[in-house]
Amino acid sequence: MFKKILLATTGSPASFGAARVAFDMAKRYGSEVTIFHVLGVPTKAFSQVVNDVRTGEEVEVDAEYISWVEEELKTTYAKQFAGAENAKIVITTGAPHREILREARNQDSDLIVMGASSGDNVKYHRGYPGSTLQKVAKAARCPVLTVHRESASYWGGFSSILFGTDFSKQAASAFKFALNTARELDCVLTIFHALDISGKVLDQTQIEENLIVARKRIRETYVPLMGDFKNFDIEVWEGAPYVEIVKLAREKQVDLIVMAHHTRELDAEKAKIGSTVEQVIVRANCPVVSVSKPDKV
Amino acid sequence: MSKKILIVDDDQEIRSYLSELFGDNGYETVTAEDGKVAIEVAEKETPDLITLDLEMPNEWGPRFYRKLTLNDDLKRIPVIVISGLNANQYAIPKAVATLTKPFDADQLIAIIKETIG
Numbered sequence: 001m002f003k004k005i006l007l008a009t010t011g012s013p014a015s016f017g018a019a020r021v022a023f024d025m026a027k028r029y030g031s032e033v034t035i036f037h038v039l040g041v042p043t044k045a046f047s048q049v050v051n052d053v054r055t056g057e058e059v060e061v062d063a064e065y066i067s068w069v070e071e072e073l074k075t076t077y078a079k080q081f082a083g084a085e086n087a088k089i090v091i092t093t094g095a096p097h098r099e100i101l102r103e104a105r106n107q108d109s110d111l112i113v114m115g116a117s118s119g120d121n122v123k124y125h126r127g128y129p130g131s132t133l134q135k136v137a138k139a140a141r142c143p144v145l146t147v148h149r150e151s152a153s154y155w156g157g158f159s160s161i162l163f164g165t166d167f168s169k170q171a172a173s174a175f176k177f178a179l180n181t182a183r184e185l186d187c188v189l190t191i192f193h194a195l196d197i198s199g200k201v202l203d204q205t206q207i208e209e210n211l212i213v214a215r216k217r218i219r220e221t222y223v224p225l226m227g228d229f230k231n232f233d234i235e236v237w238e239g240a241p242y243v244e245i246v247k248l249a250r251e252k253q254v255d256l257i258v259m260a261h262h263t264r265e266l267d268a269e270k271a272k273i274g275s276t277v278e279q280v281i282v283r284a285n286c287p288v289v290s291v292s293k294p295d296k297v
Numbered sequence: 298m299s300k301k302i303l304i305v306d307d308d309q310e311i312r313s314y315l316s317e318l319f320g321d322n323g324y325e326t327v328t329a330e331d332g333k334v335a336i337e338v339a340e341k342e343t344p345d346l347i348t349l350d351l352e353m354p355n356e357w358g359p360r361f362y363r364k365l366t367l368n369d370d371l372k373r374i375p376v377i378v379i380s381g382l383n384a385n386q387y388a389i390p391k392a393v394a395t396l397t398k399p400f401d402a403d404q405l406i407a408i409i410k411e412t413i414g
Contacts, residue, residue, distance in 0.1 A: 285388070
């Protein structure tokens with residue numbers, strides 16, 4: 001499942017949580033982890049001068065500069081590197097999202113791990129994932145695991161997974177990933193549907209009828225796919241989906257949330273990361289995996 | 298009958314320091330070096346309070362806490378998080394307190410006194 005992990009990082013404090021989870025997975029599950037850092041965007045095609053992603057300054061990239069950055073990364077993650085046998089650093093230049101996707105494809109990565117944003121732009125403070133994550137999550141062939149809040153990285157391995165569904169076609173791949181992970185790592189799997197009542201005033205009888213319907217739908221849709229896997233719970237209740245997912249994960253002390261990358265848009269090329277996943281990513285107290293494509297689940 | 302505190306931390310020095318500190322203040326202590334051992338010790342000793350580190354080899358603090366809360370006999374034991382990690386007050390929101398290393402010994406003892414007497 002997690003043989004090859006690509007940790008896409010800027011080396012900034014905003015990515016420490018992602019690094020902690022990636023290295024912990026490497027040690028716990030014997031995964032190979034590549035620490036992947038994109039220095040910056042070349043000022044001209046094939047130019048040696050790039051705008052550094054972290055400082056915005058123009059720097060000339062030569063072997064000396066690259067080895068200096070590599071040392072910096074090694075120092076930054078010194079604690080994590082200790083005991084991680086299968087870790088290597090890859091440094092390149094280019095547009096970050098494109099290079100991350102290229103590297104994941106070249107390495108045939110099973111999972112991309114990254115922070116939700118580098119934390120220094122205005123949008124971050126408003127609580128939206130950054131553009132690199134948006135672009136990577138949309139186009140990656142493998143699931144993308146995001147760690148946004150530092151407290152989301154304190155679990156150590158996975159043993160309780162929450163799969164949030166709205167029964168869309170896209171959620172099927174996310175479910176497969178959640179189930180396979182639960183099987184392989186011997187986790188409890190909670191299948192959850194939040195009946196979206198935000199902005200509506202519904203009669204209580206109607207709400208409760210819809211809950212019964214949703215529960216039945218979970219049993220019909222997902223239970224037949226689980227075969228001999230019995231370690232699951234089904235939860236359904238009403239609310240604003242992202243709020244309820246975050247609350248349930250906190251209450252159940254879940255250590256991994258799995259969701260589909262998008263739901264309404266059927267064309268994967270057009271689909272943006274769904275607003276519910278987006279909000280769960282920035283608020284959850286544990287890592288969140290978004291699954292966009294059925295390839296690596 | 299003195300109250301019993303379970304100290305969960307992978308750092309031997311912290312365990313000895315806390316054992317001594319709590320002993321000097323009239324508490325009995327038991328220790329565990331990670332979450333896995335801690336759950337066994339908790340079941341055997343049923344402590345009155347637990348101090349818990351977050352990042353440990355094998356079983357981390359939050360996962361130990363989840364196991365603790367699934368056990369009807371242990372789920373009401375108050376937990377104080379003592380960790381070197383940042384933002385750790387969000388890691389176990391139901392802990393009675395969260396202290397960051399290096400912590401103030403007097404403050405810790407005051408919290409314990411307030412919690413279990």
